[in-house]
Amino acid sequence: MSTDGKNKIREAALRVISEQGIAGATMRVIAKEAGVSTGAIYHYYPAKEDILYDIMDVSLKASTQVAERAKSGEASRLEIARDVYENLIERFKKVQENRLQFYLAHEAILGNEQLQKRFQEKYDEWISRIEDILLAAYEAREGKATRAFAAWLLAAVDGMVLQDLLDVKAADKEMLMQVFDILLTEGIPCFLQLMEKKGIFAD
Amino acid sequence: MSTDGKNKIREAALRVISEQGIAGATMRVIAKEAGVSTGAIYHYYPAKEDILYDIMDVSLKASTQVAERAKSGEASRLEIARDVYENLIERFKKVQENRLQFYLAHEAILGNEQLQKRFQEKYDEWISRIEDILLAAYEAREGKATRAFAAWLLAAVDGMVLQDLLDVKAADKEMLMQVFDILLTEGIPCFLQLMEKKGIFAD
Known part of the structure; x- marks a missing residue:
């Protein structure tokens, strides 16, 4: 039962982290909390x-499901936009996982090269998922321009998660979500048209 | 010469950080590097x-100047868009300062309450500057909706700085800037129109 074992360990690690912080979450403490041997x-x-890393990875898997649904062609653009919107609401609730993402990013920035490489691969994957959604649900054109746009969309979500973690209350929370909703339903199509008009898909 | 003294200390601190990391930058080491007494x-x-914090603050002052220029009414929207674009190019070059921002944000997230409070005030200020630009150069309507939009724009830039620090190469760098350029020149006006159409300015 490898998946169950991993689940148990991840859940135990999250509990340890929320009580003792990331520094206190040693392998020994996590094993004890999970009720498994160190071996x-x-x-x-x-x-x-x-x-x-696995905790972060699993917690951010939801976008893959949305991308699969978009690619299946069974859902309308509005339904996909709704899925992405709900995803962000869920994402904001995952405070421990989000803290973990910024902790790991911080470690990578400070010089952990293995972690940095993993992040690079992970961003590549995340951006691909958003690109899939743009191609399938928004009928964007495949190419460097759509991919760059996908990277900006991911950046906006990351930045908003950061504001949320810092508990920045500079803007009205409900209004932030309304703006996000307009971006998903009409902002993206509008922007894709502008990109088309500018002819950057040809690059 | 208080400003000169502070400049000297900040520059020394940046040198120490880039050589020994943030942990190694003690007050004593920074004082020595700056050639000033501990007193x-x-x-x-x-x-x-x-x-x-002051290093980060000073390095991100450029947006204030753009906002002032926008408010003066002496520059066209395209000129302001150009200023913001150039600002981002400069921002990407400030690697040490950007690392510092994520280091401090990380400390705040892990529980440094004083730092968190400072970040909250700083985000408030940064979002206000973007709001000023939206109001003056893009003729956005004053209110919660424009402020929320400003927060999303700041989030996108923060997230892109994070991708840059992690050296994510998932998207073509030049194309990222082209997409940003379209956002500034036509994307923002398009989005403000959508917001108007949705009637969220009335909230």
């Missing part, structure tokens, strides 16, 4: 950072 | 974090 935890995860 | 450094800055 067993190393069987599932070679290092603590592998657990943390 | 003098405490006269200018009560604590190390005050220096770091």
